[in-house]
Amino acid sequence: xxxxxxxxxxxxxxxxxxxxxxxxxxxxxxxxxxxxxxxxxxxxxxxxxxxxxxxxxxxxxxxxxxxxxxxxxxxxxxxxxxxxxxxxxxxxxxxxxxxxxxxxxxxxxxxxxxxxxxxxxxxxxxxxxxxxxxxxxxxxxxxxxxxxxxxxxxxxxxxxxxxxxxxxxxxxxxxxxxxxxxxxxxxxxxxxxxxxxxxxxxxxxxxxxxxxxxxxxxxxxx
Amino acid sequence: xxxxxxxxxxxxxxxxxxxxxxxxxxxxxxxxxxxxxxxxxxxxxxxxxxxxxxxxxxxxxxxxxxxxxxxxxxxxxxxxxxxxxxxxxxxxxxxxxxxxxxxxxxxxxxxxxxxxxxxxxxxxxxxxxxxxxxxxxxxxxxxxxxxxxxxxxxxxxxxxxxxxxxxxxxxxxxxxxxxxxxxxxxxxxxxxxxxxxxxxxxxxxxxxxxxxxxxxxxxxxxxxxxxxxxxxxxxxxxxxxxxxxxxxxxx
Numbered sequence: 001x002x003x004x005x006x007x008x009x010x011x012x013x014x015x016x017x018x019x020x021x022x023x024x025x026x027x028x029x030x031x032x033x034x035x036x037x038x039x040x041x042x043x044x045x046x047x048x049x050x051x052x053x054x055x056x057x058x059x060x061x062x063x064x065x066x067x068x069x070x071x072x073x074x075x076x077x078x079x080x081x082x083x084x085x086x087x088x089x090x091x092x093x094x095x096x097x098x099x100x101x102x103x104x105x106x107x108x109x110x111x112x113x114x115x116x117x118x119x120x121x122x123x124x125x126x127x128x129x130x131x132x133x134x135x136x137x138x139x140x141x142x143x144x145x146x147x148x149x150x151x152x153x154x155x156x157x158x159x160x161x162x163x164x165x166x167x168x169x170x171x172x173x174x175x176x177x178x179x180x181x182x183x184x185x186x187x188x189x190x191x192x193x194x195x196x197x198x199x200x201x202x203x204x205x206x207x208x209x210x211x212x213x214x215x216x217x218x219x220x221x222x
Numbered sequence: 223x224x225x226x227x228x229x230x231x232x233x234x235x236x237x238x239x240x241x242x243x244x245x246x247x248x249x250x251x252x253x254x255x256x257x258x259x260x261x262x263x264x265x266x267x268x269x270x271x272x273x274x275x276x277x278x279x280x281x282x283x284x285x286x287x288x289x290x291x292x293x294x295x296x297x298x299x300x301x302x303x304x305x306x307x308x309x310x311x312x313x314x315x316x317x318x319x320x321x322x323x324x325x326x327x328x329x330x331x332x333x334x335x336x337x338x339x340x341x342x343x344x345x346x347x348x349x350x351x352x353x354x355x356x357x358x359x360x361x362x363x364x365x366x367x368x369x370x371x372x373x374x375x376x377x378x379x380x381x382x383x384x385x386x387x388x389x390x391x392x393x394x395x396x397x398x399x400x401x402x403x404x405x406x407x408x409x410x411x412x413x414x415x416x417x418x419x420x421x422x423x424x425x426x427x428x429x430x431x432x433x434x435x436x437x438x439x440x441x442x443x444x445x446x447x448x449x450x451x452x453x454x455x456x457x458x459x460x461x462x463x464x465x466x467x468x469x470x471x472x473x
Contacts, residue, residue, distance in 0.1 A: 117312055122298075123302075123305065123306050134325075
């Protein structure tokens, strides 16, 4: 068992999930509360990673973050090292790759909050930020949990982006799904079984946690 | 004094009104679908219109313009110092009655903010919440959640929530529909005393003649988005009664 890869995968998924929620909550709120027409384009862009082959996304990011673009050079300067083939680069890739999995449940959850409540908040002088924090987030609690768990699991399971952008560097970019790939490539099916079992177990536990929460409240949607 | 001139379209519905309310308490009377709620939402600034359904017009309270589409002026609902109680209370379901009432009380050091809204210290807030719950007769509900109270109680809390920040304009959309006649009348009496003592311009939208008559003020009669009459309650409602009786007779 490659514990280093296990720890790296959990670290990657945790950091990605926290960053994603911090971005997706305001983004989803903007999409639901905003009136501007260009928001449709933003929503399309935020959903794009859902339909893009991960290898395509990984390749674009590899080029974008590499030394051949202005952005890549600027980021290299900022971080002090190139982001391609590094853990930081992997975090950026994962955030983009899993963005729809965080944004979509939140958009659905926020949109389900009755407009009359948002109007009441606005009339009582609440700023948009206060409406999001005190009304939308608590009333769409379950969507927030769903978004967090889906982002986490989607990051744990990602492969194409990691391989393209991160390569296979132990302790930096070698995640469990890369380990599994290597084990299969080496015909080490016994080890591959164990790695796969861990990936499945991790997903099952997390999903069961979401669903049990729903059933505890009589299956009611909050 | 509230003046407004509004022209708004919503799907097939077209609202066209031009009014000046001289008295501090006005009733908007009309059947459902007449445009009462639409008008109140426009006055509150909640509807701004969209490219395909534009809103044109002007709203001014005591000489201060709140909306003026020809000048692209539109004051944010939260800065209009207007309170609103809609038929379906719209209480925040995850907050207690007291927290609902306190929601509009800006948390700060007891000064006024730049919009003239008062800011409240913790102690002032608690006291204000108690006062408001007492005014609407709901002191026993302090810690209850909206799911645990009746529709009528929810309407009382919603009223307390709208009054707490000290609005200059109070918009009531069938606010006591879940209360029985006697309870509704008693609450209306207390509310009228409070709004006149605090100088609150109040507009009550209703399709109930007795509510319209009970407050015996100015009545704006709306029908299918058009204003049909504006004047003293007894006069306008008598005319409407004649019209309805006439129609009954001709059938």
